[in-house]
Amino acid sequence: MSQGSLFETPRPQQPAIPKDAPLAERMRPRSLEEYLGQGHLVGPSRLVGEMMRGGALQSLILWGPPGSGKTTLARLLANASDSLCLHFSAVMSGVKELRQSIVEARASQARDGVRPVLFVDEIHRFNKSQQDALLPHVENGTVTLIGATTENPSFEVIAPLLSRCSVVVLEPLGGEDLATLVEHALADRERGLGARELSIADDARHFLVDHAAGDARSVLNTLEAAATLAGRAGETTITVALIEEAAQRRALLYDKAGEEHYNVVSAFIKSMRGSDPDAAVYWLMRMIEAGEDPRFVARRMVIFASEDIGNADPQALSVAISARDAFEFVGLPEGRIPLAHAAVYLASAPKSNAAYMAMKAAAADVRQFGALPVPKHLRNAPTDLMKEIGYGEGYEYAHDRPDGKVEHHHLPDQLVGRRYYEPTENGKEDAIRKRLSGQRKSGAG
Numbered sequence: 001m002s003q004g005s006l007f008e009t010p011r012p013q014q015p016a017i018p019k020d021a022p023l024a025e026r027m028r029p030r031s032l033e034e035y036l037g038q039g040h041l042v043g044p045s046r047l048v049g050e051m052m053r054g055g056a057l058q059s060l061i062l063w064g065p066p067g068s069g070k071t072t073l074a075r076l077l078a079n080a081s082d083s084l085c086l087h088f089s090a091v092m093s094g095v096k097e098l099r100q101s102i103v104e105a106r107a108s109q110a111r112d113g114v115r116p117v118l119f120v121d122e123i124h125r126f127n128k129s130q131q132d133a134l135l136p137h138v139e140n141g142t143v144t145l146i147g148a149t150t151e152n153p154s155f156e157v158i159a160p161l162l163s164r165c166s167v168v169v170l171e172p173l174g175g176e177d178l179a180t181l182v183e184h185a186l187a188d189r190e191r192g193l194g195a196r197e198l199s200i201a202d203d204a205r206h207f208l209v210d211h212a213a214g215d216a217r218s219v220l221n222t223l224e225a226a227a228t229l230a231g232r233a234g235e236t237t238i239t240v241a242l243i244e245e246a247a248q249r250r251a252l253l254y255d256k257a258g259e260e261h262y263n264v265v266s267a268f269i270k271s272m273r274g275s276d277p278d279a280a281v282y283w284l285m286r287m288i289e290a291g292e293d294p295r296f297v298a299r300r301m302v303i304f305a306s307e308d309i310g311n312a313d314p315q316a317l318s319v320a321i322s323a324r325d326a327f328e329f330v331g332l333p334e335g336r337i338p339l340a341h342a343a344v345y346l347a348s349a350p351k352s353n354a355a356y357m358a359m360k361a362a363a364a365d366v367r368q369f370g371a372l373p374v375p376k377h378l379r380n381a382p383t384d385l386m387k388e389i390g391y392g393e394g395y396e397y398a399h400d401r402p403d404g405k406v407e408h409h410h411l412p413d414q415l416v417g418r419r420y421y422e423p424t425e426n427g428k429e430d431a432i433r434k435r436l437s438g439q440r441k442s443g444a445g
Contacts, residue, residue, distance in 0.1 A: 017191075023224040024217045026191040027184070029072050032080075036177040036216070038069060038170055048073065048168060057081040057115075059138055059145040061123070061153045061162065064170025067215030070148035071121065073170070077146065078117040084108045085117045086143075090125035095133050105143045115144050123147030124156035131158045138164050172214020179209055181216055185223060193227050200238040208243050210261055222246050244291075264290075268343075269300065273308050277347035284343045288336055298324035301342050312352035312427030319345050350427030358421035365415060372412035405439060 017026050029035040032042060032052050042049040051057050057077060062070040078085035086101050105116040118137075120126070126134070138145045138161065145165060149156060153167055173181075182205055185192040200208070200223075208226075212218040225246035226238050235242070264286055271279035287297055298320070305320040323342035327335035381392035396406040409416045419440075423433035 022221065023185060023192065024220040027181070027188065027220055029069075029076065032076060035069065035072065035076065036181055037173040038073070041073075041168060041170070047166065048077070051077055052080040054080075057083065057117070057144050059165040061147045061149065061157060061165045061167045062170060063149050063151075063153050063167055065150060065172050065214060067212070067217040067219075068170040068172055069216065070170060071119070074117070074119040074146040074148065078119070081114070081117070081144075083114050083117045083144065084112065085119055088118060088120045090120055090122045090130075095130055098130065098133055102137050102142060105137070109142070115141060118143040118145050120145065120147045122149060124149040124151040124153070128158055131161050135161050135164075173216050174214070175209050178212055178214070178216065178219050179205055181219060182208065182223060185220060193224070196227060196231065198227055198230060198236055198238055201240065204238050204240045204243045207240050208247075211243070211247050261292075265300065268297075269304060272301075272304055272343065272347040273351065275347055275349075275351065277344040280343045280347040281340050284340060285336075288339070294327055294332065294335060294339060295324070297339060298327055298342075301339075301346060304346055307356045308351055308353055309346060309349050310352045310355040311429040311432055312350040312424065314428065316346055316349050350429075352424045352426045352429050354421060354423050354429065361420045365418065365420075369412075369414060372414055375409070375411075375413060377408055378410060 017028075019026075032049075035042060038048075040046065042052065048060075057080075060077075062073060064070055075085055084105075086104060088097070088101055101118060105118060108114075108116045118134075120134075123131075134145070135158075137143055145161075147153075147157070147165070153162055157165075182200065186194065186198055186200060188194050204226075208219060208222055211222065222243065223238070223246075226242040229242050229245055230236070230238050233242075264283055268280060268283035268287065271283055284297060288294055302317070302320045302324060305316040309316040319342050323338040326338035330338070376390045377392065377394040379386070379391040381387045386392070394408060396408060398404050398406050411418060421436075423429045423436060425433060
């Protein structure tokens with residue numbers, strides 16, 4: 001492999017992974033039978049599963065959080081189709097390296113008669129020109145593209161490239177899958193930690209799995225660090241204390257089922273929803289004093305501000321965002337103050353989930369009816385041809401009307417009359433309710 005090449009061929013016949021490689025790399029699944037989670041993708045009669053079982057391999061965008069198995073899935077797909085897998089990092093390379101990979105792909109196809117797989121890790125890091133450079137080679141079949149991204153491909157991948165790929169959504173691994181992975185790593189004498197003959201306490205396993213938040217790589221990295229600490233201390237059981245030290249995070253109080261973390265979070269959210277600032281600030285400090293990442297708490301408050309308060313107090317979202325930014329600026333321990341400020345404000349604010357319910361109702365119609373056409377009067381008409389075929393015809397510019405109201409509708413024709421947003425009488429949303437009520441009765445909008 002040349003100095004400038006960023007590609008590898010991760011196929012079963014390749015040399016074994018070095019014994020000093022990170023545990024997460026050593027334990028990477030080698031077959032579909034070893035692959036944990038994503039049953040909605042790899043199960044019987046599922047798209048990816050059927051590809052692995054002999055179906056035609058097609059270009060895919062794998063969208064999911066870190067540690068959910070995107071890279072492993074790409075490698076298993078390539079192996080199942082007996083294809084060379086060229087591993088390409090969008091972070092470390094650009095068009096020059098992309099051209100090199102295409103040359104390598106053509107040579108491989110001419111030699112083996114099998115279309116290579118080009119696995120582009122973090123494909124969202126490619127800019128538009130880089131994605132444009134990749135497009136013709138996917139289109140003409142030089143490579144089968146498998147892109148991996150943690151970002152929404154609808155926003156990060158250009159439409160022509162996206163239209164030539166199936167988007168596959170990976171979910172964070174569940175707690176049972178992560179616990180199984182921990183046990184496999186502790187028992188595997190060939191690739192894992194089995195030779196050390198370690199066990200793990202139940203509460204330590206619960207904490208480890210919860211700390212990883214669905215990320216298999218995080219579980220294995222933390223487990224390996226804890227195992228090293230256990231070895232230095234002459235311990236044969238991995239305890240919560242060892243996981244805490246390896247993760248550099250204190251454990252919340254965990255019960256036998258490992259549910260206490262979720263119980264405290266639930267109490268915090270429900271206290272704010274129930275407009276109880278005293279309880280909200282108590283549960284906030286329970287989490288922070290137990291070592292919870294304050295950023296997690298801030299994220300929950302940002303979500304709450306929109307989901308549970310919404311337009312009853314539009315300022316609530318700004319308060320939550322400001323508290324998050326203030327914490328990042330100040331840090332601990334003073335960063336607790338703006339978090340408490342926000343928790344008390346959100347708990348005391350008027351509540352409305354109308355915007356949240358509108359989102360859910362609109363999403364349901366999007367899923368049910370698909371990509372309904374945009375009404376012609378709402379379409380942009382930058383060319384004469386578009387104007388001739390009716391684009392923009394009948395559109396009324398709201399600012400030209402004294403009352404700012406227009407008579408035409410703005411939804412797809414099949415959904416005219418749908419009401420997604422139903423404002424409440426709470427807080428400032430009452431003014432929105434009254435204004436919309438008058439508009440809707442008059443038929444405007």
